[in-house]
Amino acid sequence: MWEQIRSNQIRSVVLTIGMGALLILIGYFLGLYFFDSATGGLIIAILVWAILSLIGYFQGDSILLGMSRAKKISRDDHPRLYNVVEEMKIASGLEKVPDIYIIDDPALNAFATGRDPNRASVAITSGLLQKLNRDELQGVIGHEISHIKNRDVLLMAMCSILLGTIVLLAWYGSRLLFFGGAGSRRSSSSGGGGQAQIIILVVALVFMILAPIFAQLIYFAISRKREYLADASSALYTRNPEGLASALEKLGASTGQLKSANKATAPMYIINPFRRKGMAASDLTSTHPPISERIRILRAMAGASFNDYDQAYRQVHRGGRGVVPAASLAAGTVPISTVKLEGEAGEPNEIQRARETSDAMWRLSNYNTITCDCGAKLRVPPTFKEPTIKCPHCGRTHQV
Amino acid sequence: MPIAAWVVIGIVVVLLIIFIAIYNGLVRLRNQVKNAWAQIDVQLKRRHDLIPNLVETTKGYMKYERETLEAVTKARNIALQASSAGAGERAKAEGELSSALSRLLAVVERYPDLKADQNFLALQEELTSTENKIAFSRQFYNDSVLRYNNQTQMFPSNVVASMTGFKAGEFFEVTVAAEKEPVKVSFTE
Numbered sequence: 001m002w003e004q005i006r007s008n009q010i011r012s013v014v015l016t017i018g019m020g021a022l023l024i025l026i027g028y029f030l031g032l033y034f035f036d037s038a039t040g041g042l043i044i045a046i047l048v049w050a051i052l053s054l055i056g057y058f059q060g061d062s063i064l065l066g067m068s069r070a071k072k073i074s075r076d077d078h079p080r081l082y083n084v085v086e087e088m089k090i091a092s093g094l095e096k097v098p099d100i101y102i103i104d105d106p107a108l109n110a111f112a113t114g115r116d117p118n119r120a121s122v123a124i125t126s127g128l129l130q131k132l133n134r135d136e137l138q139g140v141i142g143h144e145i146s147h148i149k150n151r152d153v154l155l156m157a158m159c160s161i162l163l164g165t166i167v168l169l170a171w172y173g174s175r176l177l178f179f180g181g182a183g184s185r186r187s188s189s190s191g192g193g194g195q196a197q198i199i200i201l202v203v204a205l206v207f208m209i210l211a212p213i214f215a216q217l218i219y220f221a222i223s224r225k226r227e228y229l230a231d232a233s234s235a236l237y238t239r240n241p242e243g244l245a246s247a248l249e250k251l252g253a254s255t256g257q258l259k260s261a262n263k264a265t266a267p268m269y270i271i272n273p274f275r276r277k278g279m280a281a282s283d284l285t286s287t288h289p290p291i292s293e294r295i296r297i298l299r300a301m302a303g304a305s306f307n308d309y310d311q312a313y314r315q316v317h318r319g320g321r322g323v324v325p326a327a328s329l330a331a332g333t334v335p336i337s338t339v340k341l342e343g344e345a346g347e348p349n350e351i352q353r354a355r356e357t358s359d360a361m362w363r364l365s366n367y368n369t370i371t372c373d374c375g376a377k378l379r380v381p382p383t384f385k386e387p388t389i390k391c392p393h394c395g396r397t398h399q400v
Numbered sequence: 401m402p403i404a405a406w407v408v409i410g411i412v413v414v415l416l417i418i419f420i421a422i423y424n425g426l427v428r429l430r431n432q433v434k435n436a437w438a439q440i441d442v443q444l445k446r447r448h449d450l451i452p453n454l455v456e457t458t459k460g461y462m463k464y465e466r467e468t469l470e471a472v473t474k475a476r477n478i479a480l481q482a483s484s485a486g487a488g489e490r491a492k493a494e495g496e497l498s499s500a501l502s503r504l505l506a507v508v509e510r511y512p513d514l515k516a517d518q519n520f521l522a523l524q525e526e527l528t529s530t531e532n533k534i535a536f537s538r539q540f541y542n543d544s545v546l547r548y549n550n551q552t553q554m555f556p557s558n559v560v561a562s563m564t565g566f567k568a569g570e571f572f573e574v575t576v577a578a579e580k581e582p583v584k585v586s587f588t589e
Contacts, residue, residue, distance in 0.1 A: 079522065083529035090439060091536035093432070093544070134528075239539065348521075 012155055015222050019162045022211050023049060026169050029204040033177070049165040056161045057154075061113040061121055070101035070123045071364040078102070078360045080348075081129060084137050085122060088145040091237040098122050098148060102129065104361050108254045111269045112144040112153050120148040126361055130354040131250055134347055139234055139244025143270055146233030152226045159219055166215045174208040177201065227288050228297075232309035235301060241309075245298035252291035370398050422560045429548040433569050436541035440572065443533045444483070444494060450530060451476045451501075454523050458504070461514035468504050475500040491572065494534075501527070538572050545569040 023045055031041020055063075075082045082100060089097050094117055101123035103109075108128040114120030122144045132140065147153050235241040251271050271288055293316060300312035348356065362369060366382040374394035388397050455469055462469065475497040482493035505524070514520055549568045552561040560566075 079525050080529075083525065083532075087529060087532045087536050090443075090533055091540060093436070093540050237536075 011225075012222055015218050016155070016159060016162070019159065019166070019215050019218050022215050023162060023166050023169075025207065026166060026173065026211055029200075029207055030169065030173050033200060033204055045165070045169055048169065049162065052161045052165055053158060056157055057115055060157045060161075061115065061119070064111075064113050065101055065121060065123060068103050068105075068123065070103045071361075073100050073102055073360065073364065077363060078129070078356070080134070080356070081124070081137070084134065084141050085145070088138065088141045088237055091142070092145050092149045092233070094145065094149055096120075098145070100124075102126055102357075102360065102364070104364075108251050109269045109271060110140050110144055112147040113157070114148060115154045115157075116151070117148055120153065122148075126357050127254075128251070130350065130357040132247055132353075135238075135240060135243035136247035136250065138238050139240070139247045140270060142234030142237045143230045143244060146230045146237065147226070150226070150229060150233065152230065156223060156226070159222055163212075163215050163219050167212045170208045170212045174205060177205055177208065224289050227294070228309075228313065231294055231298060232306050235298060235304050235309060236306060239304045241298040241301045241304060245295045248291050248295050248298070252295070368400065370400075372396055372398065418556075419560060422557045423564060426548075426551055426557065426561055426564075426566050429544070429551055430566065430569075433541070433544045433548050436537065436544045437572075439537040440534065440541055441483075443530055443537050444479075447497070447527070447530045447534065448476055448480055448483075450523065450527055454504075454527065457517070457520050457523055458508070458514060461511050461517070461520075462507070465504070465507055468500075468507055472497075472500045472504050498531070501531075542571050545571055 024042060027042040027045025028038045029041065030045065031038045031043075033041075035041060073082070078100075081102075085100050086097055096118050098112070098114065099121040101121055103123055103125045105125045106127040107125055108131060110122065110124040110128055112120065112122045122141065124140070128140070129137070231244060234244050238244070248271070271291060296316050297309065297312045300315050301308045302311070359369065362379055368380040368382075368384075370378040370380060370389070372378060372391040372394065373396060374391060376391055376393040378389060378391060378398065380389060380400055384400065387400060389400050390397050451472060455473055458465075459469060475493075479490075479493040479497045482490045485493075505527075508514055508520075508524075551557045552566050552568055
């Protein structure tokens with residue numbers, strides 16, 4: 001599984017260089033057209049990209065978490081979630097427990113972010129948290145942790161910034177080309193070469209339109225492959241592919257869209273937050289493989305190793321190339337864990353999980369919860385200043 | 401100096417660099433095995449710490465389960481004593497403790513009041529998670545040992561390993577049959 005990370009990196013580096021080449025070409029055309037010199041355009045393109053990348057590198061995770069209004073939790077806020085993350089951290093051999101966030105949203109989704117394994121976070125929506133039982137939660141968290149372990153998170157963040165820069169420059173560039181702008185200045189300054197001028201204009205225009213599309217296709221290719229690998233790693237860590245499969249089933253059945261997601265952040269989530277209902281085809285313009293296919297692969301696994309995942313993948317795809325790099329396949333046989341650990345009898349049901357999650361959310365919004373002897377729960381808002389409060393149900397008074 | 405001498409020096413330097421790289425790789429793997437072992441240790445200790453609390457909480461509710469509770473306490477004390485012993489004996493003691501615990505958690509089903517106790521629920525979550533963590537840390541330890549052993553046995557790193565005294569690591573096997581069997585509960589009081 002360590003060789004896999006390396007082979008991943010090589011492939012991704014090649015694809016990222018492809019995107020970088022697109023950025024440089026855009027800068028080249030912009031410069032050629034607007035400043036008469038390719039260098040000026042190149043400098044602008046690289047400067048924009050560098051500034052965005054620096055922001056993304058140092059603040060990307062806080063921006064993403066802030067945008068999705070995620071709240072950081074400690075062990076006491078939600079012991080089960082905290083424990084499951086710790087379990088997956090141990091199984092994956094990460095050195096540090098990532099920060100854990102809950103997004104107060106009924107939509108079902110989860111994502112991981114952070115620039116390296118030592119500064120990483122996982123976030124999960126409250127909707128998903130109450131929907132999943134322990135095994136399923138383990139599968140989902142295992143998937144997110146393996147994004148951290150395989151160092152997908154930084155790469156995907158950097159790729160999305162590169163993509164964003166290309167889209168941004170192409171958008172402004174093509175608008176400026178259309179509506180004249182600097183174009184008139186250029187034609188007066190260089191007199192004779194009218195025809196060459198038109199050719200450059202047409203090439204530049206076509207390129208401005210195509211570049212964002214190409215960049216996006218490359219981006220999706222990187223992202224999809226990594227989703228499969230994260231599924232495979234999650235099955236390996238938990239030794240239980242059924243957990244993730246069953247979680248994905250629940251995720252696939254929901255139709256709610258996450259309010260706070262946007263197109264650039266979509267690949268960070270465990271399922272595509274913008275999917276349409278019933279969409280099953282794996283087309284080129286999706287950041288994620290179709291859920292039904294991911295479930296079929298997981299359920300076809302005979303063991304829990306990468307090798308088993310690769311075979312299941314081939315089986316679902318009827319031959320062809322596998323998805324796991326060859327170097328990591330030699331890991332030997334890994335049985336699926338059939339030993340059920342004790343305590344399952346006491347596993348909370350969905351109502352209890354919903355209660356537990358909403359308690360955590362109230363607490364995170366600084367509400368004070370008082371349980372009255374009559375069984376009522378009083379939620380005291382942080383703006384409540386009185387020293388005592390009366391239970392509206394039975395009339396007992398409580399200290400705040 | 402003749403070219404041949406330079407070539408020889410070049411080859412020696414390259415070999416030395418390869419040797420150092422392989423050696424460092426082996427050290428890194430061996431440290432990972434050590435860390436993984438320490439992690440198992442942490443989780444086993446955590447389980448030992450949880451048990452007195454668990455027994456205390458359940459005692460009030462379980463009037464008829466004295467034997468089960470005593471078995472857990474006894475198994476814990478044996479496991480505590482075995483924590484300084486070798487891996488084999490230790491695995492056995494911890495296995496006994498696991499099966500005593502699962503017997504206890506199985507009879508909990510018969511006490512609805514206990515199952516509703518907030519204190520107990522929190523403890524049960526901790527215990528379940530600790531059991532999982534023990535299993536996962538053992539899994540990671542065995543994976544690490546496998547990788548380390550592969551490195552010490554495969555060419556060319558096996559040459560470096562035998563020259564500098566890297567020995568193969570020991571897997572942490574569950575030898576106790578009881579831990580692998582499903583728990584049987586007899587409903588006789």
